Amino acid sequence: MEISRWILPIFIMGCVFNFGQNESAAQAPATNHNLMPVPAVSRFNSGRLAVTPSFTIAVKGYSDARLLGAIDRMARRLEARTGLTFARGLRGDAAASTLVIQSQTPGKAIPAVDEDESYSLEVSNSQATLNAPTVVGALRGLETFLQLLSGDKEGYYIPAASIQDRPRFPWRGLMIDVGRHWQPMEVIKRNLDGMAAVKLNVLHLHLTEDQGFRIESKKYPKLHQLGSDGNYYTQDEMREIIEYARMRGIRVVPEFDMPGHTTSWFVSHPELASGPGPYQIERRWGIFGPVMDPTNEQLYKLLDGFIGEMAAIFPDAYLHIGGDEVEAKEWKESPRIQAFIQARGLKDNHGLQAYFNQRLSKILTKHGKKMIGWDEILHPDLPKDIVVQSWRGQKSLAEAAKKGYAGILSNGYYLDLIEPTWRHYLNDPIPENTTLTPEEQKLILGGEATMWSEWVSPETIDSRIWPRTAAIAERFWSPREVRDVGDMYRRLAVVSVQLEDAGLLHKKNPPAMLRRWAGGAALGAEVKPLVAIVEPVKGYRRGSLQKATQFTPLTRLADIAQPDSEQARNFAKDVDQYLYSPPSPNQTGQDTVSGALGRWKQLAAAMNRDIFPSNQPPPAAPPRPKDDQTVDVDMRAAIRSPLMNEEAAPLAKDMEDVSDIGLEAHGFLQSNKLPTEEWLNAKLARLIGAAKPKAAVELMIVQPVMELVIAAAEQEKRKTMSAEEWKKHVKSMAAKKMKQ
């Protein structure tokens, strides 16, 4: 599923909507609430429902363990946030209850793609009423209710509102690759809680890979015994996951990637492979040669048995067969297989894969499952009820739809590429300019965020998935028109803390990793300002910068650094406003820009003086000013972490120099003075050096500072250009330099 560096076609950062106090969300992204995803229709009224210790809940209509479990979880989280203690249990008298929940039916016995997830929520001064046709709809509404909690001097309350909500797409998923890096039960469970909080409804588990076979087979126990290093889900554990998901209205779709990505199968069953073997669990990352032998009848016998066994465990209607990235090397090298292709008139290796998929399709049908697979499976011979999961993009998806195939989009939602949230957020399964007919559009079922796990451990996975996936969840649930990036980021900050509340570790783990990497809490605090403005390198670049296998500890700076640095993003925004907002320079932007640069320079200078010996100037420096953050750092402490010293020292030097260059450029701009050519060349060279990744992270303030420098040097041109031209001019020059 490797995507060559993914680029968003259009970045609609600038699009602005009219926000009305009492308008429905379908026309206006909300700025008057913190809900994520934004409901289909919402109207906020004056008035409020107080949340006090006498808060009570009643259930009318249909009720079951799933509904009661969700109510209990919601009430406990409401208590934790408010510090209030509510009476336990439900209240008999609905009329006198604070919240009344009424669902008409249990919904599908097995969570399904055509589940009705709609609900309506009416909040008045005296009561909140949640109505839903199904329990699953009620579950979605309970998450909305919890997100509505507000407070002021009078105390906690739910604002009076009228919400009618339903999802835009029925398939809203998160794929977790547990093959490459094993993810134990608790990782899956807490991510299911996070998914429920933002109304995602499909957990897609990528269960088999070259690097691991992660599910117990009782029929062919050597598959997991020899293919997993002991790291697999027992069938009981998998049932536990499925039930945990069902309780939250989430489907579990298992993927058994075939016929490629199957090295781990061949450790115990080399006879299924196209090559001679023997095979060992793959420890490296990449696309590998081992591939199933579609000419071997034994293969279909085993798959029939195995899929029959899995079909009994996974109740979902769909079973994912992968089908991606088949390396035909072993096929090409086998005269027997080539003869088979010729004898059957299969044309080529792709024809052979299609043959395999047809055989597989029959096995799936036999066991009552529909097929889903990656783009490559698409072939006219397959039945029309298959679903294509597109890693290639909207175009590929639309082509499938035009042929009558349903599909979901994953291109643009690859979490492992470390893209900023806004890119995923603006990526739409059905873009505005779609050429699909309304009927064809119905075949686009939704999408899935994908968490490929070459570079994620149980310790880091949450911070790669969250909070970015909350914005993707909004893309899948909310009306297409909801796409104000600034408003998304504002709400995301609120929801991120709530996701932590739900059990996720995306905010807790990075500081702990920083402490370990730095060799202590005091040193960690000292280097934190640097870590806050670096991001892991994007795309697949890390693999070329750092050698790694499945055994490599993911405890380095590139693992601690977070995607989408908030500080760097805000700084870039401030620089934009300072440089490009007419008339210019903007005074507010000016203060913020020089303020941030000044702070970074001071902090970096302190790091370089105190903890990175190699960055210290020869003569003794004056005593460092004390501030609340820093603790007395023993100079010897610097050598407590050779790892931090190796990774961070060059970056701290860059941080100090880049901040300093930014301040100087800012000075030229403020005084309307041109820098000398000598200055310009020296500083550009320094910035180009600082733009190069180090320790597989990027210093995110380099590009805005590059713009400051270029703007300072080119400031004469500003007078001759429109604001738009000027912005384009500076940005394109800066981008060119950044690539040098």
Added chain:
Amino acid sequence: MEISRWILPIFIMGCVFNFGQNESAAQAPATNHNLMPVPAVSRFNSGRLAVTPSFTIAVKGYSDARLLGAIDRMARRLEARTGLTFARGLRGDAAASTLVIQSQTPGKAIPAVDEDESYSLEVSNSQATLNAPTVVGALRGLETFLQLLSGDKEGYYIPAASIQDRPRFPWRGLMIDVGRHWQPMEVIKRNLDGMAAVKLNVLHLHLTEDQGFRIESKKYPKLHQLGSDGNYYTQDEMREIIEYARMRGIRVVPEFDMPGHTTSWFVSHPELASGPGPYQIERRWGIFGPVMDPTNEQLYKLLDGFIGEMAAIFPDAYLHIGGDEVEAKEWKESPRIQAFIQARGLKDNHGLQAYFNQRLSKILTKHGKKMIGWDEILHPDLPKDIVVQSWRGQKSLAEAAKKGYAGILSNGYYLDLIEPTWRHYLNDPIPENTTLTPEEQKLILGGEATMWSEWVSPETIDSRIWPRTAAIAERFWSPREVRDVGDMYRRLAVVSVQLEDAGLLHKKNPPAMLRRWAGGAALGAEVKPLVAIVEPVKGYRRGSLQKATQFTPLTRLADIAQPDSEQARNFAKDVDQYLYSPPSPNQTGQDTVSGALGRWKQLAAAMNRDIFPSNQPPPAAPPRPKDDQTVDVDMRAAIRSPLMNEEAAPLAKDMEDVSDIGLEAHGFLQSNKLPTEEWLNAKLARLIGAAKPKAAVELMIVQPVMELVIAAAEQEKRKTMSAEEWKKHVKSMAAKKMKQ
């Protein structure tokens, strides 16, 4: 087990030892390493064993799954900390390996109190050799090896050393009360990992309480079904815990508290109680009336069955029968029971409990278990192989020893009292001035830290147990002479980060709780400086300040605040140095004192201006200075958390005023000017107000500021007093004021 406010008899903060570079730890607390607990004998040499990617491990002699498991965990943690990837598996060629481990025997089949835990570790430039008579000794040595990891410009290394180590006491425990607040599997497991890291060897689980019956009984299933709200360990889960502990060389001692603290038994079995019933699970905290009926033969029949069942699950030689705090109310009110006492000539209710214990003792003997219980069980009729766990103190323990009973100390190790670490650390099971003979001293087996759980949830329990328990573990393991408090705190800061590494959440959870309580990350960061200098109220005071039941959410300021505030402790030390170090005032102390006060004043003023509306002065304040920690805080955000507003606003006002008063007092001292009486009275009154707990926390900087104020007012007297007298004078006046 409620102890009336525990006071350490002697605080030996001042005692100083001679630290020698090459002396054994028995004579000198170490300042040249970060080991905790300090080994019995250690000698550090010049030289180092490099830790590089070619690090390898070999095992000579006896080997088993327990040893291999511990080696693997150690190697993975070493990789995580260094970022290095080692070859997996053991090396065949011991001579060429970096670390060679040789244990002679597996140790006891069942972890036992007389296990040999000794080991020796020799580190040269070329190799480290760990030798131990048992695998358990090797496990202890592996933890030491990991703690030895050091680094410098050349990279990671283990310093050359010669360590011969063995514990001072054989019983080094942690008790967790899972009855009052349920603690799920993962809490127990991660705490076992923490225990192993600091060489504790007994997990004592307090499994039954008035508020919960936490273990599955297959013979009497209604016990856990009706007594636990569904929160109990299944027998399989308990076996999993026991095996997890055994793998780490830790015993699991179960406690079934009888005959009091038994309300939860009576929900299903009211016939066992002395009163008429019916009974419900107790939700409040305190000591309650329900008590078993020792006159009822049915009771012994059930206990025989139940203890037989438990004896088959828990392999440890000891079974804890509680026996504490028996309220005799139900006994007194029962004519039948009083008649029984008279008929048997039992003297009184204590005689009745002794009768019960004798019956119980026979049941334990029948099932092959020795009895352990709290002080109250001590009675001449019980066999000599019982162990007394003393919550009453060293005196009670010594008296038992003189009667020939073995005992362990828990008084002074009550973690729920929120005492500072140094108090627990200096509390010794056998104090220097003991009157016990060497033979009697052997009966003091060690001690246990106790985590009673009225005020701890799974979210907060780690930060109540850790890192303080690491210092207690040192008390139990290391020679008595190791008691330099400053050195303990220095090493504790290092070990605390390593404990986090081992899986504990004591550093991760409080910031997350702060974010939830504050209603967001930005507000949390803003109020963090206040939270860092408050501590939960000590002893049992919280119960009188905040009403709570088992259902109360533990998500308030008193749950977020940590024991033993590092910043407040350091400030108090600086004030001490400033005020009392001859000749005085000390210049270093002076800078630090005014620096800290100035920072706190500024930070508190910002909080009061920006987020606590009730603390804002009428006219608009000037814009707040930006710093790296704070994010732009929307004024409306302040009302996002009514809970924080209610709890923190008064404290933020106190923090600003107290800092300001401290600065003024400091000014008087610096200029040798006397404050007016009017000033003095006003400021003392303000400080007395600030010394009162609010939101069940104490502002820890009040007392040192009180000393500054008194010193300013009394500074004339300093000239007439010795340094010692002056210190005593100021401190006693301050202490008196603090109590007003």
